[in-house]
Amino acid sequence: DEFRRRNVKVVMGGYHPTAMPEEAKEHADAVVISEAEEVWADVVRDAERDELKPFYYGTHVNMENMPFPRRELMRFQPLTQGIQTARGCPNACEFCSTTVFLGRALRRRPIPHVVEELKRIPNRIIIFRDASLTLNPNYSMELFRAIAPLKKKWIANGNINLLGKNEKFLRAAKKSGAISWFVGFESINPDSLKEAHKVSNKAEDYEKAIKTVRKYGMGIVGGFIFGFDNDTPDIFDATLDAVMSWEIDAAEFNILTPYPGTPLYDRLDKEGRILSKDWTKYTQAHVVYQPKNMTPRELFEGTRKVLKRFYSPKEMVKRMYGSLMVHKFAPYAFSLPGINIAMHRYYKREFFDARVEDRIPILT
Numbered sequence: 001d002e003f004r005r006r007n008v009k010v011v012m013g014g015y016h017p018t019a020m021p022e023e024a025k026e027h028a029d030a031v032v033i034s035e036a037e038e039v040w041a042d043v044v045r046d047a048e049r050d051e052l053k054p055f056y057y058g059t060h061v062n063m064e065n066m067p068f069p070r071r072e073l074m075r076f077q078p079l080t081q082g083i084q085t086a087r088g089c090p091n092a093c094e095f096c097s098t099t100v101f102l103g104r105a106l107r108r109r110p111i112p113h114v115v116e117e118l119k120r121i122p123n124r125i126i127i128f129r130d131a132s133l134t135l136n137p138n139y140s141m142e143l144f145r146a147i148a149p150l151k152k153k154w155i156a157n158g159n160i161n162l163l164g165k166n167e168k169f170l171r172a173a174k175k176s177g178a179i180s181w182f183v184g185f186e187s188i189n190p191d192s193l194k195e196a197h198k199v200s201n202k203a204e205d206y207e208k209a210i211k212t213v214r215k216y217g218m219g220i221v222g223g224f225i226f227g228f229d230n231d232t233p234d235i236f237d238a239t240l241d242a243v244m245s246w247e248i249d250a251a252e253f254n255i256l257t258p259y260p261g262t263p264l265y266d267r268l269d270k271e272g273r274i275l276s277k278d279w280t281k282y283t284q285a286h287v288v289y290q291p292k293n294m295t296p297r298e299l300f301e302g303t304r305k306v307l308k309r310f311y312s313p314k315e316m317v318k319r320m321y322g323s324l325m326v327h328k329f330a331p332y333a334f335s336l337p338g339i340n341i342a343m344h345r346y347y348k349r350e351f352f353d354a355r356v357e358d359r360i361p362i363l364t
Contacts (some may be wrong), residue, residue: 009047013058015101016279018263025054034058034101035087037066052275060102063109068117079252080128080155083119084141086112089131092263093186094196095225098131100261107137109113115146125179128156137162137169155180161200164209170216180219180249189235190244192228200328210246219249221339226303227256229292241310247322250339253306254284255299276361285350287360296360304351313342 003199012054017024024031030052035256037057046052052311063086071081080266086108087097092214110270118126128318133140133156149152160180162169188203210220224239243251258265258274273290281288287296294302319334 001115004029005192011043011047011052015097016260016329019097019259020102021055029299030054030056032058033054035061051092060105060107061087063107064113066109066113067139067249068120071121077123079123080125080127082127082341083114083121083122084119084129085105085109085111085133086130086135086139087269092197093265094267095256095262097259097262102131108136108139111139111143111146114143115150118147118150126152126153126154130157132157134162134169134342136159137166141169141172144172144178144190146177151177153177153179155182157182157184158159158182158338159200160185160206160209163329164205164212167212167216170218170268173215178218180221181213182221184223186223187224187228187231187235188224188239189228189230191230192235195228195230196225206242207246210248214247219336222246222248222251224251225256225257225296226253226306227287227289227291228233231291233298233302236306237280240306244315247319249308249336250321250343250344251290253303255287255303256289257282257284257286258289281361283350285354285359296362300351300356304354307347307351309310311347313347316340316344 009030010028011030011032013036015326017028017031018033021031021033025322030043030046031054032043033055035058036043036056037058038061039058043056057334066084071077084113086106087102088104088106089096090101090104090106091100092104113249116171153175155303156178160183163181167243184198184201185203185206186196186198187200188206191202193199193201193203213220222243226235239253256264258268260279260346265274268289275290275296276286276288278288287299290296291299324336
């Protein structure tokens with residue numbers, strides 16, 4: 001809105017504008033719905049002519065035609081660079097917005113295309129931005145063989161069901177430069193996993209799977225969500241006890257957030273359980289819906305309790321020392337203090353120092 005007041009043309013796109021284009025149009029001159037690559041030339045041409053259309057309808061891009069990003073145009077070069085090998089996710093997690101925007105069909109790039117883009121990236125550390133690099137193991141292992149000569153180090157999302165059982169995959173990943181995996185464990189409660197349609201996860205296998213990954217010298221950063229309908233106040237201590245015993249390198253603990261366009265949002269809205277439609281509060285650090293088996297205050301304070309314990313100075317030091325032992329003082333191990341400190345700083349702002357009244361809309 002501020003840029004438009006300055007007579008600057010504004011084009012919006014991405015997950016939220018795709019889910020709610022009419023609302024987005026109130027704050028922009030044009031909205032790109034879905035993926036932008038195949039319509040962006042039209043947007044630029046129309047902007048030059050001062051003839052922007054209100055909506056541009058992108059498609060799910062043919063990944064064989066993906067242009068390489070012009071990274072050299074960036075004013076500031078980050079320490080790491082992101083790259084995608086595929087878009088889409090065949091899973092149907094109720095809370096996830098990935099399939100809303102990118103679809104459920106897994107669209108892969110030709111491996112030589114990925115390799116060529118990696119060659120153009122000077123950074124040594126790469127982050128694969130795929131929904132999961134384990135969705136098609138055969139493709140990924142072929143990719144690992146192709147990128148190994150590049151001597152890059154990389155981080156990716158992965159599903160624990162494959163990482164915990166396919167040691168051939170782990171060996172190939174490690175040989176190609178893998179240093180860490182982000183894994184969406186989501187919950188230790190089997191009923192909550194079933195509720196969320198996270199069918200690939202088996203909570204009883206988590207500990208063994210983590211040990212298997214760490215055996216190959218790769219780190220694990222876990223993602224956990226509190227507030228499923230099957231969660232009770234007991235979930236906080238149970239999760240903390242389990243995660244501490246697993247000795248993972250770092251973890252996210254977030255509040256379930258019903259993003260617009262997801263099946264979760266549609267269900268909770270239909271049930272009259274959405275407490276706020278102020279999207280600025282959809283941060284995973286606010287309670288914007290009515291939980292089923294606890295109060296909004298219990299959900300926020302329970303999450304905060306877990307975070308304060310997990311990111312206490314004592315536990316951070318123990319975790320970093322343990323990771324140094326596992327990773328044999330490899331370069332990745334020395335990044336763990338930075339990861340934990342960055343997490344602590346974020347959660348301190350969003351949870352530790354936050355007023356409960358500011359995190360629960362019905363209390364303001």
